[in-house]
Amino acid sequence: MTPEKKAEILHQLNTWGGETLGKTLNIVFTEVTDDTLTATMPVTPKVHQPYGILHGGASCVLAETLGSCLSVLHVDIEKFAPVGTNINSNHLRSKKEGIVTGTARFIRKGNTMHVSEIEIRDEKDALINHTTMTNNIIAR
Template sequence: LEVVPQFIDKGNTLGVLMTKLSVLPEEVIAIGDGVCDVTMLQLAGVGIAMGNAEDSVKACVDKTTLTNEEEGVAIAVERAILAEIRPAEVPLDQLNMRARHALMGNLGIQYTYASEDRVEATMPVDERTRQPFGILHGGATLALAETVAGLGSMILAKPDEIVVGMQVSGNHMSSAHEGDTVRAVGTIIHKGRSSHVWNVDVFTSTDKLVSSIRVVNSILKKK
């Protein structure tokens, strides 16, 4: 039993909220399961009924999700919002900012490009990433490759999946010297349901190939 003031319902309350926030109906998704939710579901650009909703409610909406016992709201959010995020919209500046205190930031790694099949990043050859005698440390190069492949797999993974590194191996063909900035280019060569395989080539600023690295990521379902 829900008790509300006369002439007040979820639909006109949503309307007031949209006006205050300057939000258009097509920018709103509403999820409900009861008859009292119908006006709200019809006002929203996308109305989604829970799987346990009455048939009269389901008849008034655009989509139906699973029941409340099957995490129907989470599924609706994943399908209607998260699945719509495109690789071109990946906020590289935000990713770089958030990682400034992690390994990536400590090594000076910066993402510069990201798509579904290619990711690029740069890393300076300085006191953080060089060997004592002034050339790029192989371990830092592998960390750069894993960073690039990790983002690539995260772009490809579904909303209910996580990415963990499984294997990394590389061949170092030449050196990069202190003061230079190397560029890593990662391309996916295998996209499986449970694993991704990436090839990451690392170049100097003059496009000399320094290392070629193979990274294998495991794709796991969130628990």
């Protein structure tokens, strides 16, 4: 993939959809390859649970955003829509502040189903969350 194509895809993803939950949580897509998609999310009180650590739901939002958008990049969105049907998220380590980075990659990329694995890591590369997600690919 050319640098120009990467920049175009990242721009499209970062400006797609108006006001969304991903934008509310300041999720920013930062890298795309033929097989992966990466985004960051700041960890601030805005995404904390009452104990002052990253809310598991916010991690799930980052993971699902990545898994869904990875599928979008691999279907003809004029004809098909990836819809999430299952998410399994394991919260492995807490995080109070800083930035987390999630990377999605396919476990299975079929014509009617995509299964993705999403790893969310902190600045020290510690694994914060591991998620698997299933998208059914349906006709529009």
